[in-house]
Amino acid sequence: MSVCHEVTNTSCVASRWPRDVRAPLYSLMALIILTTLAGNLIVIISISHFRQLHSPTNWLLHSMAMVDFLLGFLVMPYSMVRSVEHCWYFGEIFCKIHTSADIMLSSASIFHLSFISIDRYYAVCDPLRYKVRMSLLVSAVMIFISWSVPAVFAFGMIFLELNFKGAEEMYLEHIHCRSGCSIFFSKITGVLVFMISFYIPGSIMLCVYCRIYFVAKEQARSIKGTNPNLQTGLEVKAGVLQSKERKAMTTLGIVLGxxxxxxCPFFVSMVADPFLNYTIPLALNEALIWFGYLNSTFNPMVYAFFYPWFRKALKIILLGKIFQKDSSRCKIFLDSSP
Known part of the structure; x- marks a missing residue:
């Protein structure tokens, strides 16, 4: 049996996977990391560089891309080694920093998704007052909350060791081992993390997107039921609205899906594990964590790749036109809003 530390009786057990299993795992995780970094970096560059994209909505997207980029840059590489080797070679203090940053950035990404859903709600359900409701100041407040609340919650909980509250003996006797860095939660803190990092923002997203769906349906229905004398122009408008509605519903379905x-699998496993006496295997927990990381990989694809302005910005960047004089003033889209 291979161990992670020279003091074998208190050491964590190292992974037993042979090289021909480890190599594909490292390759897959490295691909996820590189895709996460590349996709989110393109979003950051696009919104930062092109002045036409400097809107409250896009600054929310920019901030979320920053969170996801940092998750891929600061957290995922160390998680990759831990997941494959089942050992932690970077010291106890850095384990706390890594765990805190992991919880913070993952939660911040989910917070951003929740606020973006609110932004989309006002855009669809109250378009006339949208620019007043979603000002640059409101966007800045949303960004501040999305960063600060997860940071205080994550670093405070880990460095004050509140995640062990009520399960200290269980952790020391059955979970703790040298050269390990597993994310541990007691029953109380597990439920708290589940509520703050997943259930509340996830419920907001679900409710808001359901509301957007019904409002869009109602708008299309009201156009169809107007004065028959105005039917010719309104039929065209209704057709355009139905097309936009279908596209919006597809996008919302992808976002929620x-x-x-x-x-969902990771948070359900996390909150259930303390009630199952921590019997969920380490390998399964690590796999579910990487499933969660994939959300940061897909975010730029779902939220940016679906926008026509992003495709044009991407083309300008890849062709090197971004280095031309006054490229920041390029017309990325024709309407008043992307």
């Missing part, structure tokens, strides 16, 4: 598929 990706979010739930990526994060």
């Amino acid at each position: 990706v979010f739930l598929i990526c994060w």
Whole structure:
């Protein structure tokens, strides 16, 4: 039996996977990391560089891309080694920093998704007052909350060791081992993390997107039921609205589907593990964490790749036109809003 530390009786057990299993795992995780970094970096560059994209909505997207980029840059590489080797070679203090940053950035990404859903709600359900409701100041407040609340919650909980509250003996006797860095939660803190990092923002997303769906349906129905004398022009408008509605519903379905598929298994496992006496295997926990990370990989694809302005910005960047004089003033889209 291979161990992680020279003091074998208190050491964590190292992975027993042979090289021909480890190599594909490292390759897959490295691909996820590189895709996460590349996709989110393109979003950051696009919104930062092109002045036409400097809107409250896009600054929310920019901030979320920053969170996801940092998750891929600061957290995922160390998680990759831990997941494959089942050992932690970077010291106890850095384990706390890594765990805190992991919880913070993952939660911040989910917070951003929740606020973006609120932004989309006002855009669809109250378009006349949208620019007043979603000002640059409101966007800045949303960004501040999305960063600060997860940071205080994550670093405070880990460095004050509140995650062990009520399960200290269980952790020391059955979970703790040298050269390990597993994310541990007691029953109380597990439920708290589940509520703050997943259930509350996830419920907001679900309720808001359901509301958007019904409002869009009602708008299309009201146009169809107007004065027959105005039917010719309104039929065209209704057709355009129905087309936009279908596209919006497809996008919303993808947004919710990706979010739930990526994060739901991990959070359900996390909150259930303390009530199952921590019997969920380490390998399964690590796999579910990486499923959650995939949400940060897919975010730029779901939220940016679906926008025509992003495709044009991407083309300008890839062709090197971004280095031309006054490229920041390029017309990325024709309407008043992307």
